Amino acid sequence: MKIAVLPGDGIGTEIVAEAVKVLKVLDLPFEMDEAKVGGAAYEAHGHPLPESTLALAKSADAILFGAVGDWKYDTLDRPLRPEQAILGLRKHLGLFANFRPALCYEQLTHASSLKPELVAGLDILIIRELTGDIYFGQPRGRRTAVDGHFPGAEEAFDTMRYSRPEIERIAHVAFQAARKRNKKVTSVDKANVLETFQFWKDVVTEVHKDYPDVALEHMYVDNAAMQLVRAPKKFDVVVTGNMFGDILSDEAAMLTGSIGMLPSASLNAENRGLYEPSHGSAPDIAGQGIANPLATILSAAMMLRFSLQQPEAADRIESAVRAVLAAGYRTVDIWSEGTQKVGTREMGDAVVAAI
Amino acid sequence: MKIAVLPGDGIGTEIVAEAVKVLKVLDLPFEMDEAKVGGAAYEAHGHPLPESTLALAKSADAILFGAVGDWKYDTLDRPLRPEQAILGLRKHLGLFANFRPALCYEQLTHASSLKPELVAGLDILIIRELTGDIYFGQPRGRRTAVDGHFPGAEEAFDTMRYSRPEIERIAHVAFQAARKRNKKVTSVDKANVLETFQFWKDVVTEVHKDYPDVALEHMYVDNAAMQLVRAPKKFDVVVTGNMFGDILSDEAAMLTGSIGMLPSASLNAENRGLYEPSHGSAPDIAGQGIANPLATILSAAMMLRFSLQQPEAADRIESAVRAVLAAGYRTVDIWSEGTQKVGTREMGDAVVAAI
Ligand SMILES: CC(C)[C@H](C(=O)O)[C@@H](O)C(=O)O
Ligand SMILES: CC(C)[C@H](C(=O)O)[C@@H](O)C(=O)O
Numbered sequence: 001m002k003i004a005v006l007p008g009d010g011i012g013t014e015i016v017a018e019a020v021k022v023l024k025v026l027d028l029p030f031e032m033d034e035a036k037v038g039g040a041a042y043e044a045h046g047h048p049l050p051e052s053t054l055a056l057a058k059s060a061d062a063i064l065f066g067a068v069g070d071w072k073y074d075t076l077d078r079p080l081r082p083e084q085a086i087l088g089l090r091k092h093l094g095l096f097a098n099f100r101p102a103l104c105y106e107q108l109t110h111a112s113s114l115k116p117e118l119v120a121g122l123d124i125l126i127i128r129e130l131t132g133d134i135y136f137g138q139p140r141g142r143r144t145a146v147d148g149h150f151p152g153a154e155e156a157f158d159t160m161r162y163s164r165p166e167i168e169r170i171a172h173v174a175f176q177a178a179r180k181r182n183k184k185v186t187s188v189d190k191a192n193v194l195e196t197f198q199f200w201k202d203v204v205t206e207v208h209k210d211y212p213d214v215a216l217e218h219m220y221v222d223n224a225a226m227q228l229v230r231a232p233k234k235f236d237v238v239v240t241g242n243m244f245g246d247i248l249s250d251e252a253a254m255l256t257g258s259i260g261m262l263p264s265a266s267l268n269a270e271n272r273g274l275y276e277p278s279h280g281s282a283p284d285i286a287g288q289g290i291a292n293p294l295a296t297i298l299s300a301a302m303m304l305r306f307s308l309q310q311p312e313a314a315d316r317i318e319s320a321v322r323a324v325l326a327a328g329y330r331t332v333d334i335w336s337e338g339t340q341k342v343g344t345r346e347m348g349d350a351v352v353a354a355i
Numbered sequence: 356m357k358i359a360v361l362p363g364d365g366i367g368t369e370i371v372a373e374a375v376k377v378l379k380v381l382d383l384p385f386e387m388d389e390a391k392v393g394g395a396a397y398e399a400h401g402h403p404l405p406e407s408t409l410a411l412a413k414s415a416d417a418i419l420f421g422a423v424g425d426w427k428y429d430t431l432d433r434p435l436r437p438e439q440a441i442l443g444l445r446k447h448l449g450l451f452a453n454f455r456p457a458l459c460y461e462q463l464t465h466a467s468s469l470k471p472e473l474v475a476g477l478d479i480l481i482i483r484e485l486t487g488d489i490y491f492g493q494p495r496g497r498r499t500a501v502d503g504h505f506p507g508a509e510e511a512f513d514t515m516r517y518s519r520p521e522i523e524r525i526a527h528v529a530f531q532a533a534r535k536r537n538k539k540v541t542s543v544d545k546a547n548v549l550e551t552f553q554f555w556k557d558v559v560t561e562v563h564k565d566y567p568d569v570a571l572e573h574m575y576v577d578n579a580a581m582q583l584v585r586a587p588k589k590f591d592v593v594v595t596g597n598m599f600g601d602i603l604s605d606e607a608a609m610l611t612g613s614i615g616m617l618p619s620a621s622l623n624a625e626n627r628g629l630y631e632p633s634h635g636s637a638p639d640i641a642g643q644g645i646a647n648p649l650a651t652i653l654s655a656a657m658m659l660r661f662s663l664q665q666p667e668a669a670d671r672i673e674s675a676v677r678a679v680l681a682a683g684y685r686t687v688d689i690w691s692e693g694t695q696k697v698g699t700r701e702m703g704d705a706v707v708a709a710i
Contacts, residue, residue, distance in 0.1 A: 083547050094504075113584050114468050131504065134489075134515060138502065140550045145518045147493065149449075149486065155518035156554030160489060163500045163510035190598075192438050195495045199511030225602045226609040229468050229584070243545075247580045247602055254581035 001030035001308055004060035006037040006053065009082060010281030011291035011344075012066025013040075018293035018348030019064060019300040022320075025352050026313050028304075033060070037089075038068025038082035038281075048085035057089055062307035063274040064300060065089075067281035082281075090130050095266040095274055096166070097173045098128040098245065099302070102232075102252035105261060107325045108334055112257030114232070124235045124252055125177060128245025129170040130266055133196075134160040135242045160196045162241065167200050169269070171207035174239035175214050181236055184215045188224045188240035188248065200241065221248070228252055253278050260292030260333040263299035265306050273307045275299040289343045292331035294321055297351055320354035327354075356385035356663055359415035361392040361408065364437055365636030366646035366699075367421025368395075373648035373703030374419060374655040377675075380707050381668050383659075388415070392444075393423025393437035393636075403440035412444055417662035418629040419655055420444075422636035437636075445485050450621040450629055451521070452528045453483040453600065454657070457587075457607035460616060462680045463689055467612030469587070479590045479607055480532060483600025484525040485621055488551075489515040490597045515551045517596065522555050524624070526562035529594035530569050536591055539570045543579045543595035543603065555596065576603070583607055608633050615647030615688040618654035620661055628662045630654040644698045647686035649676055652706055675709035682709075 003023070007016040020032060035041075035053040042048050048068070057063050068082035078084070089095065104112065104122035112119045137159035145155040171187075178185045187204045189197035201218055208216045219227065221244045227234065228248065232255055240248060253259045262278040277295030285291055298321060305314035329350045330339040342350065358378070362371040375387060390396075390408040397403050403423070412418050423437035433439070444450065459467065459477035467474045492514035500510040526542075533540045542559045544552035556573055563571045574582065576599045582589065583603065587610055595603060608614045617633040632650030640646055653676060660669035684705045685694040697705065 078553070081547070087548070096504075113470060113473055115470060118468055135548055136503075137512065142550065142554065145516075148491075148516065148518060149451075150518045150520045153518040153520050155516050156550045156552075157492065157514055157516040158549050158551050159512055159514060161500075161503065161510055161512035163503060163505045163508040165505045165508050190601075192436070193442070193490055194513050195497065195511045196513050197511075198433070199497065222601045222605040225580070225606040226614075229606060229609040244602075246545075246577045247599075250577040251580040251584060251606065254584045259581075 002060045003032045004063045005034040007066040008038040008068040010283040010286040015293040015296040016066040019296040049088040065276035069281045070283040094268040096131040097267045098130040099265040100126040100249040104256045108258045126249040127239045133242035137161040167203040175211040178237040184236035265302045275303040323354040324350045357415045358387045359418045360389040362421040363393040363423040365638040365641040370648040370651040371421040374651040404443040420631035424636045425638040449623040451486040452622045453485040454620040455481040455604040459611045463613045481604040482529045482594045488597035492516040522558040530566040533592040539591035620657045630658040678709040679705045
């Protein structure tokens with residue numbers, strides 16, 4: 001088994017190093033190969049997703065990804081910007097199913113913006129379609145408007161689209177995930193305005209016939225953004241498109257108050273996947289040794305479970321993280337009075353020790 | 356001066372009746388004409404926005420709107436559903452500038468999901484573009500995919516688009532609004548993925564040159580959804596497109612904890628406008644006399660200020676609402692221990708008395 005390790009930019013290198021340390025101590029039979037991605041790859045090879053990195057990712061059973069991006073690349077042409085690497089990996093590897101758990105750890109409930117009773121025990125799984133929608137739809141670009149409010153004016157445009165099989169496969173993923181949880185799926189759409197999401201709603205409703213044991217509710221995206229704030233614990237599995245999923249998964253992550261703790265997985269049809277923390281590259285704190293490596297370490301656990309068929313090893317990592325939290329270790333982002341502030345490396349060491 | 360009164364469905368008739376009562380007591384020189392809209396209009400005339408209603412709306416200086424929609428219309432063909440009325444009014448009247456204040460009233464801070472210190476004194480103004488974007492872009496529909504992941508499959512699609520003058524005019528509205536407030540605009544986009552919103556960002560940046568006294572920041576929509584939860588008070592004016600604005604304005608409204616208090620205005624280039632509460636038609640509580648009429652009453656105040664050049668009358672209504680809250684009157688949605696629970700009509704009467 002082969003893991004492609006792509007640390008990326010900003011705090012990426014620091015947090016991935018800790019996850020690699022944790023993986024190594026498990027002493028499992030896999031090889032790890034590292035490559036540059038994002039801004040780091042642009043600096044070294046002139047492209048955020050060089051051929052060699054893409055080839056390594058394609059040949060691997062799983063990818064452990066850090067984060068990409070830095071303000072200093074904001075002025076590059078769009079195809080050269082760091083985030084194109086992550087979009088390219090999703091597209092070229094067909095990583096259509098993004099799992100974004102929003103989990104509130106008991107010891108960190110107070111860190112949430114929300115009142116503790118609203119988030120204590122929160123455990124939502126957002127399943128975001130990741131290779132379709134307006135992210136990749138063609139045509140897109142700039143042109144002269146021929147109709148609309150200002151015919152003749154310069155305009156920019158994008159195409160939102162979903163095909164039946166794209167919706168079917170992500171719906172199956174959601175219903176199957178719900179079966180292992182609380183058997184409830186909320187499908188988020190904007191069927192009252194968009195043709196794409198009326199179709200989405202229709203197809204999800206059809207797929208639901210195969211899962212009579214799972215409850216399905218439909219919710220408009222604007223209402224979902226509200227209900228996540230009002231009563232987040234009412235959700236179990238949320239399934240939605242790429243664009244709405246981008247917004248709602250980040251909103252849900254922030255509700256927990258500890259985005260530094262949240263892993264993610266992006267899987268393709270063969271269960272090969274890319275695993276990365278839900279947070280970004282945080283260039284403002286890069287190199288200071290203070291970033292929280294737990295989201296990345298927990299992403300490695302997801303990788304062991306979903307792509308590498310090592311559920312016991314995944315359990316060991318997750319238990320170790322819980323033990324470390326229980327013992328009071330905290331990086332600065334989750335620190336509070338009465339707990340022990342540690343750096344990135346010490347946190348990784350603590351997890352290794354707990355394993 | 357003429358006001359078109361369109362109560363609509365659900366609690367719409369009850370809450371609009373209270374706003375009309377408040378307007379009448381001001382004894383100002385305008386006439387009010389009522390018409391059906393939404394499901395009520397469909398029942399009476401077979402269409403959610405009958406010609407006669409549209410004609411009245413077009414002839415008026417301002418529209419006082421209640422709410423539309425009920426689950427019982429969910430199975431109608433899309434062009435006959437209640438929400439088409441509101442989309443039609445926006446389009447036919449050119450109501451491109453939607454003002455959605457998210458305000459946290461001192462006495463209602465506790466009603467928020469967020470910790471009181473995060474929302475006390477919250478005062479955000481979300482300015483949503485309302486006649487463009489993927490809401491109205493053509494082409495849209497269903498077809499057979501010719502490319503993408505599943506060529507040959509059935510697919511649905513929509514077109515996102517913005518032209519330069521559309522972005523320019525809403526940007527001017529936002530910068531001018533910010534000048535009267537805390538002189539800060541956050542423009543929300545997804546320039547890292549969408550051509551439309553790279554263009555949005557470019558044009559807003561250009562318009563900003565006319566407003567050197569106002570600070571402009573750009574934020575990705577996923578990050579904005581997070582920052583609204585993390586630190587909502589960091590925002591002053593937020594300007595964004597129709598789709599992102601739909602989501603973020605509802606999220607922000609829910610943060611305040613009292614969506615039953617929040618008015619909105621949708622203006623066209625001549626400052627004629629449609630005024631409606633931020634909340635919906637709430638069919639589940641319709642006819643019970645318990646709905647909160649304050650958002651509609653405050654929408655009438657916005658109408659007096661923006662479209663009818665009666666700022667003093669607007670002030671009188673807003674002061675009366677504050678007085679009524681201070682006196683402890685609460686409808687059930689904002690009620691808490693130690694305050695006096697009142698119904699829709701009693702709340703309207705209390706505002707009238709305070710005026
Ligand atoms: C970096 C960006 C292109 C990306 C997205 O929008 O998908 C990010 O926000 C994410 O959610 O992984
Ligand atoms: C009813 C619906 C079409 C509408 C919208 O999406 O604009 C509503 O959600 C709103 O925000 O006014």
